[in-house]
Amino acid sequence: MITTAQDEINLYVFAVRAALGDLPESLRDELLEDLPEHLAEVLADGDGSLTERLGSPEAYAADLRTTAGFVGGFPDPPTRTDQFNEMRDLALARLRAVDLRLGPLFGATRASEFLVLLRPAWWVLRGYLVAMVLAWALDDSGQPIGLLPRIGGSEVVALVLLAAGVLGSIWFGRRSLPLSEWPQRALYAGSVVLVLVALAGFSQADSNRRDANYSDVNYDNPYGSIEDLFVYDEQGRLVPHARIFDQNGNPLRLGNASCYDEEGNYTDVETLTYPYCAARDPFRAPSSAPSASPSWANGPGPVPDSSAGVAPSAVPSVSPSAGSPAVSPSPQVKGR
Amino acid sequence: MHRVDTTQLLKGVLDLACLAALRDDDGYGYDILRRLRMAGLTEVGDASVYGTLRRLFNAGLLTTYVVPSDEGPHRKYYALNAAGRAELQRSGKVWHGFACTMDDLLRERETA
Numbered sequence: 001m002i003t004t005a006q007d008e009i010n011l012y013v014f015a016v017r018a019a020l021g022d023l024p025e026s027l028r029d030e031l032l033e034d035l036p037e038h039l040a041e042v043l044a045d046g047d048g049s050l051t052e053r054l055g056s057p058e059a060y061a062a063d064l065r066t067t068a069g070f071v072g073g074f075p076d077p078p079t080r081t082d083q084f085n086e087m088r089d090l091a092l093a094r095l096r097a098v099d100l101r102l103g104p105l106f107g108a109t110r111a112s113e114f115l116v117l118l119r120p121a122w123w124v125l126r127g128y129l130v131a132m133v134l135a136w137a138l139d140d141s142g143q144p145i146g147l148l149p150r151i152g153g154s155e156v157v158a159l160v161l162l163a164a165g166v167l168g169s170i171w172f173g174r175r176s177l178p179l180s181e182w183p184q185r186a187l188y189a190g191s192v193v194l195v196l197v198a199l200a201g202f203s204q205a206d207s208n209r210r211d212a213n214y215s216d217v218n219y220d221n222p223y224g225s226i227e228d229l230f231v232y233d234e235q236g237r238l239v240p241h242a243r244i245f246d247q248n249g250n251p252l253r254l255g256n257a258s259c260y261d262e263e264g265n266y267t268d269v270e271t272l273t274y275p276y277c278a279a280r281d282p283f284r285a286p287s288s289a290p291s292a293s294p295s296w297a298n299g300p301g302p303v304p305d306s307s308a309g310v311a312p313s314a315v316p317s318v319s320p321s322a323g324s325p326a327v328s329p330s331p332q333v334k335g336r
Numbered sequence: 337m338h339r340v341d342t343t344q345l346l347k348g349v350l351d352l353a354c355l356a357a358l359r360d361d362d363g364y365g366y367d368i369l370r371r372l373r374m375a376g377l378t379e380v381g382d383a384s385v386y387g388t389l390r391r392l393f394n395a396g397l398l399t400t401y402v403v404p405s406d407e408g409p410h411r412k413y414y415a416l417n418a419a420g421r422a423e424l425q426r427s428g429k430v431w432h433g434f435a436c437t438m439d440d441l442l443r444e445r446e447t448a
Contacts, residue, residue, distance in 0.1 A: 030390075031387075031390060034365065034386075034390075034412050035386070036409070037409040037410065037411065037412065038364075038365045038366060038382075038386055040409050041364070041365070041366035041367075041411070042366055042382060044407075045366065045370075053382075054381075054382050054383070055381075059383075060382070060383040061383075063381050063383035063384050063387065064383045064384075064386065064387040065387075066347075066384075066387070067350065067383065067384045067385075067386075067387030067388045067391065068386075068387035068388070068390050068391050069387075069391045
């Protein structure tokens with residue numbers, strides 16, 4: 001709502017300025033600097049709103065544009081599109097030069113001729129990517145898709161979709177009819193999106209693989225902080241040079257295969273048996289402490305009842321310093 | 337064919353009209369518009385005059401000075417300088433020649 005004459009003038013000038021939006025800022029400012037005062041004169045002399053008396057701001061701007069001319073000698077600065085086109089032409093020329101120079105490397109006049117040979121490979125990849133994007137969009141099962149276009153975790157669907165995507169993409173690539181301008185642009189834009197999707201997917205798969213080397217994908221791995229492994233026999237004696245395997249016979253690799261001795265010297269452990277550093281035995285009686293413990297009592301103590309389910313590492317606060325089986329948490333002492 | 341109407345004709349002579357309006361007296365934009373309309377150029381547009389004055393000023397044919405006004409905002413007055421007067425004379429001659437030619441042409445047709 002227009003409240004005062006000044007508001008009306010400001011609105012009108014604003015609209016005129018907007019209609020001259022394609023002119024350079026400085027020129028527009030220069031052209032419109034006296035307009036508010038001028039419009040105030042118009043408004044003061046007689047009745048009627050500015051629009052009633054002068055026509056629409058757009059028409060006013062058009063009149064101004066034709067009559068003001070730019071005699072003052074302001075050369076029109078290059079417009080944005082001109083600059084863009086210029087940069088594009090320059091980039092294309094550079095690209096052509098590189099294309100020619102790299103040609104011999106591929107046994108062709110131009111490197112791009114070699115790229116043309118790779119086109120069918122792109123069609124296959126494109127088919128796979130389209131299938132993956134489709135699966136990703138359609139799958140709402142919440143299961144991880146993996147590297148195949150699974151929908152609802154189904155391998156069969158994945159293979160069908162993959163085949164359809166690849167065949168469709170090849171068929172589309174081999175079509176003889178050229179596309180008109182806009183579908184062609186849409187195709188390019190789609191290809192760019194697919195390439196971005198592919199890069200994102202690749203980097204994710206890559207980082208998953210790398211993480212798998214360190215630990216399980218599970219980031220709450222309870223064994224993540226393990227540095228070394230100490231194996232004790234039933235009597236609580238440390239088993240030196242132990243080797244540990246899983247149910248498949250694969251050696252378990254835990255901890256860091258390196259050792260700091262008591263002087264802080266670092267050594268790499270090469271034998272890959274546990275413990276890496278026998279000197280760090282957590283149940284060993286401290287060498288400085290006076291202890292009458294017999295050697296067998298250095299360990300966590302005899303095996304507790306299996307129902308107690310206590311791992312050796314959970315015991316140390318109870319047993320080692322006492323050095324006596326009597327204080328073992330286990331009421332039932334085996335093998336003695 | 338182009339219909340002859342005042343708006344079309346004005347386009348060609350607006351510069352000259354503005355220069356002529358300033359021949360005897362300096363004036364601010366709206367003042368000059370009023371002079372042109374009083375003189376009979378009723379169809380002259382506000383934006384056209386405003387734009388033309390800016391252009392003539394940029395072309396170096398006019399000088400300007402600002403006069404504070406008692407009631408409204410300050411007024412920017414335009415005045416012919418030497419170049420403006422010379423241009424007024426030259427363009428005026430061209431216009432006279434042109435107008436006479438047209439008059440003669442039209443009179444011949446009428447009498448024929």
